[in-house]
Amino acid sequence: MSFAVYSQEGKPAVIDYKNAKEYEIGGVKVFGAVNRDNNAIANLSGLIVGKKIQIPGQDIAAAIKNLWKVKLFTDIEIILEKTVGDIAFLEIHLKERPTFSKHSFTGVKKSKHEELNEILTPILVKGGIITDDVKQLAKVKLEDYYIDKGYLDAEIKVKEFPDEEKENTIRLVFDIDQKSRVKIADIIFVGNEKVKSSTLARKMKETKSEQFLFKKSRYISKDYESDKSKLIEYYNKIGYRDAKIKYDTLWRRAEDGKMNIAMVIDEGEVYSFNTIVWKGNSIYTDDVLSSVLGIKKGDIYNKELLEKRLQFSLDGRDVSSLYMDQGYLFFRVEPAEIAVDSNKIDPEKRN
Secondary structure (H helix, E strand, C coil): CCEEEEEECCCCCCCCCCCCEEEEEEEEEEECCCCCCHHHHHHHHCCCCCCEEEECCHHHHHHHHHHHHCCCEEEEEEEEEEEECCEEEEEEEEEECCEEEEEEEECCCHHHHHHHHHHHCCCCCCCCECCHHHHHHHHHHHHHHHHHCCCCCCEEEEEEEECCCCCCEEEEEEEEECCCCCCEEEEEEECCCCCCHHHHHHHCCCCCCCCCCCCCCCCCHHHHHHHHHHHHHHHHHCCCCCCEEEEEEEEECCCCCCEEEEEEEECCCCCEECCCEEECCCCCCHHHHHHHHCCCCCCECCHHHHHHHHCCCCCCCCHHHHHHCCCCCCCCCEEEEEEEECCEEEEEEEC
């Protein structure tokens, strides 16, 4: 008796259900699984010794489907070797996918290889199976790396070759064309009535338009996000505690691919300090603490300055140092802001 069910990668198994008969599995042999455990493969297929199955029937088709799921093989064939009465002996013939051996880079300096290898190490496992999904993930991770460096147009191609040094293995070549960094053509500020656009542009330390003479123009996402925070910090220093960037827009110019940036700013109202109240102080008087603080009613609200004067100012002029010099090592001061009206703040200090 001769019977075989087979399936190549991407093709369904062909089964003739005429003259189906029930058999008990008496043995399963696995061929072609050089790098895999034969018993594990047999168990994975669901063709277990002692199990009763129909031949031909859905059990054989299900076994092939189970083996395809693990994505380890490019060809699967199940053969009925022989029968002894109602006992069937089966053979599973497999063609393993090639495993990964190594990778290399082209189009990039050797000094960058170590850094790129760190990106790929969690993705490419020596001896593992390289699927299209794995190659795509590696490509995306490398693209993200170059985007973070300002190379928004970097192109990466993943090429696959048989590794001549070891049978049934493949090597990958990552062909990298990083292209040029994307420059910033212009930075436009909208809604800033109290602060000049030129001042705001100077406060952005890393993100500069190409008109800026003293620093290279390049768009790097993380630097841009940091510089947006610096703008708000600057507004806070000059009393605009509610200032915010309502939204920003970035677009590439069609003619040269350079970046344009527009930011819409809501400055809010300027705040000033009102009455400063001290609570919980028994060692020093309010006048002494206020003198060290050096902030008076009517001064422009500056949260950063307030925090420095309360603790760890570089010039030693802060309230915390005053107490710690007297041995109060666990001294703590907590400012509590109390809004009196729309643009005045009463800082209440608890020590």
